[in-house]
Amino acid sequence: MSSDGPSLQPYPGPGRPGLVLQGFRAPLALHDYRLIAFDMDSTLINIECIDEIADAVGRKAEVAALTEAAMRGEIADYKDSLRQRVALLAGVSVESMAQVYRERLRLNPGATELVAACKKAGMKVLLVSGGFTFFTDQVCQLLDIDYSRANVLELANGRLTGRLLAQPWGDICDGAEKSRMLVQTCAALGISAQQAIAVGDGANDLPMMAQAGLSVAFHAKPRVREQAMVAINSGGLDRLLEVFGTRAAA
Numbered sequence: 001m002s003s004d005g006p007s008l009q010p011y012p013g014p015g016r017p018g019l020v021l022q023g024f025r026a027p028l029a030l031h032d033y034r035l036i037a038f039d040m041d042s043t044l045i046n047i048e049c050i051d052e053i054a055d056a057v058g059r060k061a062e063v064a065a066l067t068e069a070a071m072r073g074e075i076a077d078y079k080d081s082l083r084q085r086v087a088l089l090a091g092v093s094v095e096s097m098a099q100v101y102r103e104r105l106r107l108n109p110g111a112t113e114l115v116a117a118c119k120k121a122g123m124k125v126l127l128v129s130g131g132f133t134f135f136t137d138q139v140c141q142l143l144d145i146d147y148s149r150a151n152v153l154e155l156a157n158g159r160l161t162g163r164l165l166a167q168p169w170g171d172i173c174d175g176a177e178k179s180r181m182l183v184q185t186c187a188a189l190g191i192s193a194q195q196a197i198a199v200g201d202g203a204n205d206l207p208m209m210a211q212a213g214l215s216v217a218f219h220a221k222p223r224v225r226e227q228a229m230v231a232i233n234s235g236g237l238d239r240l241l242e243v244f245g246t247r248a249a250a
Helices: 040-044 047-053 060-071 078-087 094-103 111-120 135-141 175-190 202-211 224-228 235-243
Strands: 006-010 019-021 035-038 123-130 147-151 155-158 158-162 196-200 213-218 230-232 244-250
Touching: 019 235, 035 040, 035 175, 040 123, 040 135, 047 060, 047 078, 047 094, 047 123, 060 078, 060 094, 060 202, 078 158, 078 196, 094 135, 111 123, 111 135, 123 135, 123 155, 123 175, 135 147, 147 175, 175 196, 175 202, 175 235, 196 202, 196 235, 202 213, 202 224, 213 224, 213 235
Parallel strands: 035 123, 035 196, 123 147, 196 213, 213 230
Antiparallel strands: 006 244, 019 230, 155 158
């Protein structure tokens, strides 16, 4: 996708149903921000990948219940919860994961438009996910994303082992790692975290949202909506542009 992106037009009207702002006055200036960080599952994309992978072994309901509890902040140990869920995926084939990508994964409405507008304004884009590189790598290509961090599933003979591979930064990208990656990326770019925007939907996004100069909840869990500076409760991701007094041109 070209980084030129769509042109921006003034957004008309003071009323913004489904868009809640707190702690600041709009409009802000998009050029004041140099980085935007996104969660992936249920934020940039329409599914929770781990739940859909689990469907291949008939354990979607079990895994989805754990995912929902984790995203609502009802599970104290996120890392242990993820390890438990990944263990239930043992035996799933790479082809089954590819089928999830082909048949079930879609970019959420407005994702392409928002990323393009941010890149047009000179911003870098970061994807930080508690999901898996099998999917984040492909989403990064789709959206021309600059940086990413996610979990790596262990494979043996073309099937999942039910374990995660350790990385130099650890074996699990949880809320703390998302926050650390945002701060680290800002430092590498020579900017303050106050010049970053963080967008997410679940409790494990709150640490990075707390670091960012602008925090955005997208169709999020109640706890996340309550703490975010911007809550997009209806419409697509590109509704964030309304905060800057613009919208992506049709």
